[in-house]
Amino acid sequence: MGEKLDLRVGVIGAGAMGGAIARGLVAAGVADAAHVLAADHEADRRAALAELGMRVFPGEAELLAERPEVVVLAVKPQVLGEVLASAAPLVADALVISIAAGVPLSALESALPGARVVRAMPNLPVQVRSGATALAAGTRATAEDVELARTLFSALGSVAVMREDQLDVAGAVSGCAPAFFSLFVDALTRAGVLRGLPAAAARELVEATMRGCAEQLLNEGVHPREYMERVTSPGGTTAAALRELEGPLVAGTFAAVDAALARTRELAG
Numbered sequence: 001m002g003e004k005l006d007l008r009v010g011v012i013g014a015g016a017m018g019g020a021i022a023r024g025l026v027a028a029g030v031a032d033a034a035h036v037l038a039a040d041h042e043a044d045r046r047a048a049l050a051e052l053g054m055r056v057f058p059g060e061a062e063l064l065a066e067r068p069e070v071v072v073l074a075v076k077p078q079v080l081g082e083v084l085a086s087a088a089p090l091v092a093d094a095l096v097i098s099i100a101a102g103v104p105l106s107a108l109e110s111a112l113p114g115a116r117v118v119r120a121m122p123n124l125p126v127q128v129r130s131g132a133t134a135l136a137a138g139t140r141a142t143a144e145d146v147e148l149a150r151t152l153f154s155a156l157g158s159v160a161v162m163r164e165d166q167l168d169v170a171g172a173v174s175g176c177a178p179a180f181f182s183l184f185v186d187a188l189t190r191a192g193v194l195r196g197l198p199a200a201a202a203r204e205l206v207e208a209t210m211r212g213c214a215e216q217l218l219n220e221g222v223h224p225r226e227y228m229e230r231v232t233s234p235g236g237t238t239a240a241a242l243r244e245l246e247g248p249l250v251a252g253t254f255a256a257v258d259a260a261l262a263r264t265r266e267l268a269g
């Protein structure tokens with residue numbers, strides 16, 4: 001468990017990502033549930049978090065009236081402008097952490113005059129404290145603010161502090177990656193089914209393999225290429241398969257990351 005922080009964290013937008021962060025912070029023990037405030041339009045989402053002991057609010061104004069020391073903005077980039085306008089007068093003393101894809105620090109800082117802002121790009125596994133988060137500091141954020149953001153997200157997995165342009169790349173890579181990995185798991189499962197495996201068995205085999213590979217890559221620190229070589233018997237089945245897979249997968253992955261970055265730039269506008 002992480003060190004418990006004596007401050008309140010307000011999460012505005014408790015959807016897929018805001019909900020994951022709120023749950024992760026409580027599960028990690030860095031914040032008491034009663035010190036995590038969550039605002040969401042959806043009554044069901046509020047009820048699920050209230051059940052865990054969090055304080056819940058129907059919108060940002062009600063939450064920010066409580067003046068939490070840290071505010072996490074976790075609404076979609078398309079509605080962030082409205083939230084910033086109503087939050088601006090209420091966050092002068094808070095550290096504001098935006099996780100919105102694309103929305104630049106310059107836009108956040110000009111919409112929140114005086115506020116200390118940090119951008120974060122987390123991913124969905126923060127909910128189970130195995131996430132990956134990139135951080136970039138705004139011009140008014142202090143070293144202590146960056147350390148506080150690092151402490152919060154470190155309780156939810158690994159953290160890297162970087163420049164803002166790099167954070168956008170991290171968003172296209174690790175932010176999106178849970179969907180990329182899930183797509184591959186699904187594709188491999190379907191390939192097994194197509195060739196005769198029962199669906200449930202195929203899925204179990206593929207998911208167990210993903211967990212085992214992740215454990216070995218992380219625990220042994222082995223390079224992915226070296227790990228591939230261990231699996232690839234000379235003249236064997238993996239070599240035959242990789243010959244088909246590598247080209248399209250690498251090209252598709254590069255194109256996918258470029259598409260995510262292009263969309264990031266559109267959202268910035």
Ligand SMILES: NC(=O)C1=CN([C@@H]2O[C@H](COP(=O)(O)OP(=O)(O)OC[C@H]3O[C@@H](n4cnc5c(N)ncnc54)[C@H](OP(=O)(O)O)[C@@H]3O)[C@@H](O)[C@H]2O)C=CC1
Pocket residue numbers: 012013014015016017018039040041042045058059060074075076077079083099100101121122123124175
């Ligand atoms: N999903 C992911 O894996 C990641 C997402 N992000 C970023 O996180 C942000 C949220 O994405 P995601 O969680 O997927 O989106 P969701 O739609 O799941 O969550 C956003 C939630 O915020 C609610 N909401 C909108 N406006 C307000 C408001 N004014 N007050 C209270 N609640 C509000 C929405 O309710 P309603 O729909 O009813 O308006 C919704 O429940 C985005 O900016 C995205 O770029 C970053 C990294 C990863």
Ligand SMILES: O=C(O)[C@@H]1CCC=N1
Pocket residue numbers: 101171175176
């Ligand atoms: O799809 C999105 O826009 C968000 C940002 C990164 C992952 N999900």
